Amino acid sequence: MIDFFKDFILNIFLIFSPLVVYPYLYKSQSHSMKYRLWLCFFFTVAIGFAMSIPVNLNGLVYDFRSIPLIVGSLYGGIYVSMFLYAAIIVVRYVLGNPNNLIYCVSFIPTIIFIVLLLKRYQQMRLTHKIISAIIVCVAVKIVSFLIYLTSIGKLDLFTANLISSSQTYILQSVVIAVYIYLIEFQQKYIHMQEDAVHGEKMRIVSEMAASVAHEIRNPLTAVRGFIQLMGVPHLAPSKLQFYQQISLEELERAQVIISDYLAIAKPEPEKDELILMKDEVQYISQVLLTIANYNDVKIDVTLQDGQMFIQGDRNKLRQSLINIGKNAIEAMSKSGGVLEIGLKEQTDKIIITIRDNGIGMTKEQISRLGTPYFSTKEKGTGLGTMVSFSLIRAMKGKINITSEVGKGTEFEISFPAAPHGY
Ligand code: ADP
Numbered sequence: 199m200i201d202f203f204k205d206f207i208l209n210i211f212l213i214f215s216p217l218v219v220y221p222y223l224y225k226s227q228s229h230s231m232k233y234r235l236w237l238c239f240f241f242t243v244a245i246g247f248a249m250s251i252p253v254n255l256n257g258l259v260y261d262f263r264s265i266p267l268i269v270g271s272l273y274g275g276i277y278v279s280m281f282l283y284a285a286i287i288v289v290r291y292v293l294g295n296p297n298n299l300i301y302c303v304s305f306i307p308t309i310i311f312i313v314l315l316l317k318r319y320q321q322m323r324l325t326h327k328i329i330s331a332i333i334v335c336v337a338v339k340i341v342s343f344l345i346y347l348t349s350i351g352k353l354d355l356f357t358a359n360l361i362s363s364s365q366t367y368i369l370q371s372v373v374i375a376v377y378i379y380l381i382e383f384q385q386k387y388i389h390m391q392e393d394a395v396h397g398e399k400m401r402i403v404s405e406m407a408a409s410v411a412h413e414i415r416n417p418l419t420a421v422r423g424f425i426q427l428m429g430v431p432h433l434a435p436s437k438l439q440f441y442q443q444i445s446l447e448e449l450e451r452a453q454v455i456i457s458d459y460l461a462i463a464k465p466e467p468e469k470d471e472l473i474l475m476k477d478e479v480q481y482i483s484q485v486l487l488t489i490a491n492y493n494d495v496k497i498d499v500t501l502q503d504g505q506m507f508i509q510g511d512r513n514k515l516r517q518s519l520i521n522i523g524k525n526a527i528e529a530m531s532k533s534g535g536v537l538e539i540g541l542k543e544q545t546d547k548i549i550i551t552i553r554d555n556g557i558g559m560t561k562e563q564i565s566r567l568g569t570p571y572f573s574t575k576e577k578g579t580g581l582g583t584m585v586s587f588s589l590i591r592a593m594k595g596k597i598n599i600t601s602e603v604g605k606g607t608e609f610e611i612s613f614p615a616a617p618h619g620y
C-alpha cells in the first residue's frame with residue numbers, strides 16, 4: 199500500500215506539473231500557435247512520465263496517461279489532441295509494448311468522441327465541463343481497452359479485473375475533476391485581472407472626461423470673448439491680429455487636450471516596443487496637467503539630458519504612470535500642491551520619480567498599496583495602484599515608495615535601460 203501511495207503521489211505531481219506554467223501560457227494568447235506548441239510539449243512530458251512510472255493498485259498495473267491526454271486535448275484543441283495521441287503511441291513503442299498497430303486502431307472511436315466534445319466544450323458551465331471530462335476520460339480507457347483486448351483475443355483480462363479496474367476509474371475521475379477545476383480557476387483569475395485592467399482604464403477615461411470638459415471650456419470662453427472684441431467697429435489692425443493670434447493659440451490648446459484624451463481612451467493591442475522615455479514623461483505630464491489644473495495643483499517636470507529608452511508597451515506605461523500621478527494629485531487636491539515628475543538614468547536603470555506634498559500614507563497603508571480594493575477615498579475603487587503595479591512589473595519595472603503622513607509621498611519606478619544603437 200505504501201508503494202502504491204508513493205507512486206500515486208509521484209504520478210499526481212508529474213501530471214499536474216503543466217499547471218504551474220499554464221497561467222503564463224494562457225496569458226500569452228490562448229489561441230496562438232505558441233500556446234499550442236507549449237501545451238504539446240508539457241503534456242507530452244507528463245504523458246511520458248505517467249507511462250514510464252505506472253501505479254500498482256491491488257495487483258493491477260495502470261497509469262494516468264489519459265488525464266494529460268484529455269486535459270491537453272480539451273484545452274489545446276484538435277491539433278494538440280492529435281499530437282498527444284501520437285505521443286502516447288510513440289512512448290508505448292519506445293517502452294517496448296507489443297501490438298502497436300492494434301493499439302492505434304483502438305484509439306479511433308475516442309478521437310471521434312473528443313472531436314465532437316471539443317465543439318461545445320468551451321461554452322459549457324464548470325460542472326458540465328467536469329462531468330464531460332470524466333466521461334471522456336473513462337470512455338477513452340474502457341473503449342480502447344475493450345477494442346484492444348478483443349483484437350488480441352484476451353477479453354477475459356477485462357472481466358477478470360472488473361473490481362480493481364473500477365477503483366482505478368474512480369481514482370482517475372477524481373483526479374481529472376480536480377485538474378479541470380484548477381485550470382478553470384486559473385483562467386477565471388486571469389480574466390478577472392484583465393477585466394480589472396480594462397475597468398480601471400475606463401474609469402480614468404470617464405473621470406478625465408470631467409476635467410477635459412473643464413479644460414476645454416476655458417479656451418472656448420476666451421475665444422468667444424476675442425471674437426466679440428473683433429466685432430468692435432474701427433478696430434486697429436494690430437489689435438485685430440493680436441486677438442486672432444490668441445484665439446488660434448487657445449483653439450490649438452483645446453485641440454491638444456482632446457487628442458491627448460482620445461489617445462488614452464482608444465483601445466490598443468499589446469506591444470513590445472522601444473520607448474523613448476523623455477517623450478513619454480512629457481506626454482504623461484501633459485495629460486496630468488489637465489487633471490492638475492482641475493485640482494489646483496502645479497506640475498514640475500525635471501528631465502535629465504541624454505537618450506533614455508526602455509522596452510515595453512507604451513500604452514500600458516502611460517496607463518500605469520497616469521494612475522500613480524493621478525493619485526498624487528488627488529492626495530494634494532485643492533491644497534495648492536506641486537507634483538514633481540523626474541526622469542533620470544542611473545547605472546543601467548531608467549528611474550521615474552513621482553513626488554507629491556500631499557496627505558502621505560502610514561506604514562500600514564503603504565503595505566496595503568497595490569492590493570485590490572484598498573482605497574481611502576469615498577468614491578475610490580482601490581484598483582488603480584494594483585493595475586499600475588502589475589503593468590509595471592510585467593515590464594520588469596520595480597517600485598519603491600517612501601511616504602510620510604502630512605508631508606507627502608514619493609514613487610520611484612525603475613526600469614532596466616534598453617540598449618539603443620539605432
Ligand atoms: P483609488 O485611487 O481608487 O482609491 P488606488 O488603487 O489608485 O485606488 O489607490 C489606493 C489608495 O492608495 C488610495 O485610496 C490612497 O489612500 C492611497 N494612495 C495612493 N497614492 C497615494 C499618494 N500619492 N498619496 C497618498 N495616498 C495615496
Ligand code: MG
Pocket residue numbers: 521524525582583
Ligand atoms: Mg487611484
